[in-house]
Amino acid sequence: MSDPILQLKGVKTDIAQYHILHGVSFDVPRGGVTMLLGRNGAGKTTTLRTIMGLWKPHAGEILLDGAPINGLNPAQIARRGIGFVPEDMGIFSDLSVEENIRLAALSGQPVAERLDWIFGAFPALRTFWKSPAGTLSGGQKQMLSVARAVVEDRELYLIDEPSKGLAPAIVATLARALKDLKNRGATILMVEQNFSLARALGDHVAVMDDGRIVWTGAMAALSADTALQERLMGLKMEHS
Numbered sequence: 288m289s290d291p292i293l294q295l296k297g298v299k300t301d302i303a304q305y306h307i308l309h310g311v312s313f314d315v316p317r318g319g320v321t322m323l324l325g326r327n328g329a330g331k332t333t334t335l336r337t338i339m340g341l342w343k344p345h346a347g348e349i350l351l352d353g354a355p356i357n358g359l360n361p362a363q364i365a366r367r368g369i370g371f372v373p374e375d376m377g378i379f380s381d382l383s384v385e386e387n388i389r390l391a392a393l394s395g396q397p398v399a400e401r402l403d404w405i406f407g408a409f410p411a412l413r414t415f416w417k418s419p420a421g422t423l424s425g426g427q428k429q430m431l432s433v434a435r436a437v438v439e440d441r442e443l444y445l446i447d448e449p450s451k452g453l454a455p456a457i458v459a460t461l462a463r464a465l466k467d468l469k470n471r472g473a474t475i476l477m478v479e480q481n482f483s484l485a486r487a488l489g490d491h492v493a494v495m496d497d498g499r500i501v502w503t504g505a506m507a508a509l510s511a512d513t514a515l516q517e518r519l520m521g522l523k524m525e526h527s
């Protein structure tokens with residue numbers, strides 16, 4: 288694969304006394320969406336948190352644009368150009384939507400064009416601009432979490448299960464926004480258990496099992512091969 292934006296080489300992460308990642312190696316191609324798939328507990332969230340510097344790997348290397356980022360702290364990694372939408376959304380409930388977004392902008396003031404794009408994708412955030420984030424619905428909180436990551440133009444976004452627990456209409460809104468982000472040239476590495484969403488957005492796939500990568504390839508290849516899906520994940524992709 289030529290010119291990957293991100294490379295993981297033999298990454299091993301322990302959480303307390305537990306060995307969670309046993310040597311994770313894969314490349315994220317520049318441009319498009321790479322889906323990180325696998326059974327519950329396979330290590331997908333731990334992989335995203337390790338890339339972001341929230342867990343420190345005890346072995347291996349993580350390269351962004353060919354330069355090592357393992358060992359940097361999360362703020363330094365964000366400044367290198369990685370945005371993160373965590374599984375728990377990471378928003379400040381007591382602060383307003385506006386304050387949440389301002390805090391996520393490096394200069395404290397979002398670029399007007401970027402804010403217009405966010406309001407176009409998620410009109411509810413304009414409506415509730417002055418409201419405490421804690422009063423938003425679950426779907427609106429997820430929109431705010433995505434908006435916080437995309438308020439800065441970053442070359443890579445890590446997005447952890449954005450559709451979790453959300454109604455289909457909200458998932459469709461998120462899917463449109465993420466597709467638009469991709470069309471603007473961003474690279475996305477995303478964990479997603481909703482296979483119709485994974486298939487609709489994904490270009491490339493890395494499948495994890497028990498703290499290792501067990502398959503990488505094109506989404507089109509995985510999508511066309513139900514036997515492979517069952518072998519890798521014990522699941523059938525939904526056919527919509």
Ligand SMILES: Nc1ncnc2c1ncn2[C@@H]1O[C@H](COP(=O)(O)OP(=O)(O)OP(=O)(O)O)[C@@H](O)[C@H]1O
Pocket residue numbers: 302303305307325326327328329330331332333334
């Ligand atoms: N803070 C923690 N303390 C102890 N064990 C943890 C912690 N976080 C994760 N683990 C364990 O690490 C393993 C991998 O978890 P991880 O959340 O990375 O998996 P996942 O593939 O994202 O799964 P899921 O889809 O269920 O979130 C699991 O066995 C989990 O129990």
